[in-house]
Amino acid sequence: MNDKQDPRKNATLKDVAGACGLSVATVSRYLNHSIKLPKATTDRIDAAIAALSYQPNPHARSLSLGRSETIGLVVPDISNPYFAHLAAAVERAASEFGLGLVLCPTLSRTDRELDYLGRLSRRHVDGLLFITNNGDDPALARALQGATTVVLVDDDIDGAIAPTIMADSEQGGYLATAHLIEAGHRKLAYVGGPARLTSSRSRVGGFRRAIAESGLEISISAELAGDYSSAHGRAAANRILSLDEPPTAIFAASDEIVLGMLAVFKQRGVKVGADISVVAFDDVGPLELFDPPLTAIRQPVAAMGRRAVERVLGLIKGGTREPETEILPVELIIRESVKPPRN
Amino acid sequence: MNDKQDPRKNATLKDVAGACGLSVATVSRYLNHSIKLPKATTDRIDAAIAALSYQPNPHARSLSLGRSETIGLVVPDISNPYFAHLAAAVERAASEFGLGLVLCPTLSRTDRELDYLGRLSRRHVDGLLFITNNGDDPALARALQGATTVVLVDDDIDGAIAPTIMADSEQGGYLATAHLIEAGHRKLAYVGGPARLTSSRSRVGGFRRAIAESGLEISISAELAGDYSSAHGRAAANRILSLDEPPTAIFAASDEIVLGMLAVFKQRGVKVGADISVVAFDDVGPLELFDPPLTAIRQPVAAMGRRAVERVLGLIKGGTREPETEILPVELIIRESVKPPRN
DNA sequence: CTGAAAGCGCTTACAG
DNA sequence: CTGAAAGCGCTTACAG
Numbered sequence: 001m002n003d004k005q006d007p008r009k010n011a012t013l014k015d016v017a018g019a020c021g022l023s024v025a026t027v028s029r030y031l032n033h034s035i036k037l038p039k040a041t042t043d044r045i046d047a048a049i050a051a052l053s054y055q056p057n058p059h060a061r062s063l064s065l066g067r068s069e070t071i072g073l074v075v076p077d078i079s080n081p082y083f084a085h086l087a088a089a090v091e092r093a094a095s096e097f098g099l100g101l102v103l104c105p106t107l108s109r110t111d112r113e114l115d116y117l118g119r120l121s122r123r124h125v126d127g128l129l130f131i132t133n134n135g136d137d138p139a140l141a142r143a144l145q146g147a148t149t150v151v152l153v154d155d156d157i158d159g160a161i162a163p164t165i166m167a168d169s170e171q172g173g174y175l176a177t178a179h180l181i182e183a184g185h186r187k188l189a190y191v192g193g194p195a196r197l198t199s200s201r202s203r204v205g206g207f208r209r210a211i212a213e214s215g216l217e218i219s220i221s222a223e224l225a226g227d228y229s230s231a232h233g234r235a236a237a238n239r240i241l242s243l244d245e246p247p248t249a250i251f252a253a254s255d256e257i258v259l260g261m262l263a264v265f266k267q268r269g270v271k272v273g274a275d276i277s278v279v280a281f282d283d284v285g286p287l288e289l290f291d292p293p294l295t296a297i298r299q300p301v302a303a304m305g306r307r308a309v310e311r312v313l314g315l316i317k318g319g320t321r322e323p324e325t326e327i328l329p330v331e332l333i334i335r336e337s338v339k340p341p342r343n
Numbered sequence: 344m345n346d347k348q349d350p351r352k353n354a355t356l357k358d359v360a361g362a363c364g365l366s367v368a369t370v371s372r373y374l375n376h377s378i379k380l381p382k383a384t385t386d387r388i389d390a391a392i393a394a395l396s397y398q399p400n401p402h403a404r405s406l407s408l409g410r411s412e413t414i415g416l417v418v419p420d421i422s423n424p425y426f427a428h429l430a431a432a433v434e435r436a437a438s439e440f441g442l443g444l445v446l447c448p449t450l451s452r453t454d455r456e457l458d459y460l461g462r463l464s465r466r467h468v469d470g471l472l473f474i475t476n477n478g479d480d481p482a483l484a485r486a487l488q489g490a491t492t493v494v495l496v497d498d499d500i501d502g503a504i505a506p507t508i509m510a511d512s513e514q515g516g517y518l519a520t521a522h523l524i525e526a527g528h529r530k531l532a533y534v535g536g537p538a539r540l541t542s543s544r545s546r547v548g549g550f551r552r553a554i555a556e557s558g559l560e561i562s563i564s565a566e567l568a569g570d571y572s573s574a575h576g577r578a579a580a581n582r583i584l585s586l587d588e589p590p591t592a593i594f595a596a597s598d599e600i601v602l603g604m605l606a607v608f609k610q611r612g613v614k615v616g617a618d619i620s621v622v623a624f625d626d627v628g629p630l631e632l633f634d635p636p637l638t639a640i641r642q643p644v645a646a647m648g649r650r651a652v653e654r655v656l657g658l659i660k661g662g663t664r665e666p667e668t669e670i671l672p673v674e675l676i677i678r679e680s681v682k683p684p685r686n
Numbered sequence: 687c688t689g690a691a692a693g694c695g696c697t698t699a700c701a702g
Numbered sequence: 703c704t705g706a707a708a709g710c711g712c713t714t715a716c717a718g
Contacts, residue, residue, distance in 0.1 A: 063710050102413075
């Protein structure tokens with residue numbers, strides 16, 4: 001009855017083995033499903049584990065195995081709704097695959113991004129899902145050279161050869177703009193993110209393609225690059241309203257931008273829908289709760305999270321590294337912010 | 344020139360020691376700042392580290408030390424803006440203190456919450472910051488008994504004796520309601536979260552106290568408990584509008600609830616401010632961008648995150664466990680959703 | 687002050 | 703099939 005077990009210390013594999021008269025090797029193998037044991041034996045082991053409330057020590061396991069069954073999510077800012085939703089999707093997928101998730105927020109600082117890459121090389125995590133707004137920073141591409149288990153999410157990194165999961169921004173821009181044109185608009189504006197980001201360039205690209213393919217006489221009142229923030233939205237709205245020939249419809253490249261524009265429009269008495277049509281991009285905010293409910297391109301957030309996890313898992317399992325870019329389809333969610341233009 | 348270093352493998356302490364003709368003990372001590380070495384020696388070590396791009400293996404360190412310098416954040420849902428902001432605040436504080444952060448999202452399922460508590464006892468993480476909506480589940484209080492390094496955040500757990508960091512919900516309810524009364528409202532309603540949560544009960548408590556202390560003849564048209572969601576907000580708004588004697592002002596216990604109410608009000612042509620006044624609670628959404636900009640009680644999210652990290656760090660460092668509850672002050676942010684009632 | 691050595695708790699070739 | 707033993711890469715009492 002007197003096991004010299006200090007109850008304050010966690011039980012170890014050795015304790016369990018001792019308690020059921022087996023070797024640690026056997027118990028370890030049983031726990032790792034690499035052995036078949038008679039029912040009587042496994043019962044004994046299970047009983048010992050329960051009695052000692054044995055919990056394997058993950059650090060010992062990681063050290064021995066050389067991997068941690070944990071991945072990191074590098075993300076600019078978790079309090080941004082789009083990233084928060086993406087993070088939630090990633091976590092869901094990771095936990096389905098039995099992977100732990102370490103949060104690595106960068107505040108978009110390249111030095112912190114590089115730090116986390118170091119964490120990977122230290123084997124702290126087995127792989128990294130990498131979301132960055134600094135894709136044009138050559139330091140990033142350089143640091144990524146050696147890393148074999150990172151997948152880029154949401155945007156790519158110039159000059160880096162790595163598996164990438166992105167939404168179809170080009171198609172999103174196209175769908176949004178085509179929708180506007182279909183509603184009868186002929187004077188359009190684009191308000192978008194930083195021109196240095198692929199995602200952003202693709203959205204304008206789709207915007208222009210829709211216009212070109214329409215074969216109609218369509219004027220572009222403005223193309224305002226900036227960032228994906230509501231501040232940019234406000235500035236852009238003010239600028240657009242002061243144009244000599246303002247557009248009758250706007251495609252904005254993020255929810256946040258639209259929220260900013262909305263504030264200005266309201267303040268200046270411009271009614272979205274009636275006075276000016278708007279399509280947003282992301283569709284993570286409660287866009288249906290706004291006045292009017294906002295039509296938007298919906299990003300495939302859940303699918304992106306899941307695919308990113310699957311891809312990184314493939315890399316970890318040592319597959320050949322196919323640096324293929326996967327583009328996931330977006331969807332046009334029609335609500336009430338697009339109406340025919342006034343005549 | 345021929346070091347038998349496989350370049351694909353990470354360098355170890357031993358490699359570094361070998362490269363500079365010292366023992367691993369000395370290099371380890373130097374790295375852990377538990378030793379003073381002549382500059383010439385440290386230079387040699389630093390050079391070796393750089394040359395081999397040595398990175399300490401965190402799992403070996405954790406195993407040896409018995410701690411991981413990592414904490415976990417248990418949270419219902421990271422895509423909820425309030426929790427996303429709280430998580431961002433926690434992460435900021437954690438990284439300031441050199442702590443890693445593991446995300447532990449529960450989807451409010453008690454089984455997953457218990458799982459993560461197991462992670463703690465396995466020493467996977469040194470401590471846990473625990474946010475739950477299941478504070479009334481006795482299983483949680485029971486599981487918490489043994490855990491010495493968890494701090495409860497945002498809400499408490501019935502019957503659990505643990506350090507707790509909360510916002511002053513009672514005072515928030517009071518401030519919101521007093522503000523409504525001051526504006527001239529005499530018919531009020533409360534729309535809140537689950538009555539089983541302390542945070543929720545405190546908010547109604549403050550609501551009632553403000554009414555009682557006003558010494559005025561004030562009628563409570565409705566007190567609708569539910570949850571903190573926009574769905575509850577919609578339902579509540581419909582119910583309130585169909586009251587024989589509807590209130591002229593509402594205190595709602597979360598941003599989300601107000602967003603739901605807003606949708607209904609708009610749809611039914613009720614103007615917030617002019618027709619009905621509203622105060623929200625949380626102030627994490629872009630409340631200033633709504634129509635009208637919403638007055639709200641602001642939760643001290645940043646302070647909560649920081650204090651939670653400081654407290655858990657105190658517990659980890661082995662302080663005595665003082666299960667004291669800390670209540671952080673909230674703030675009334677006045678915008679435009681409260682106007683005097685119509686006569 | 688410095689180093690050889692034990693120990694942290696696992697996993698898994700290697701022998702029996 | 704099973705176990706003794708080496709090894710994963712650190713930290714740190716314990717001796718010199």
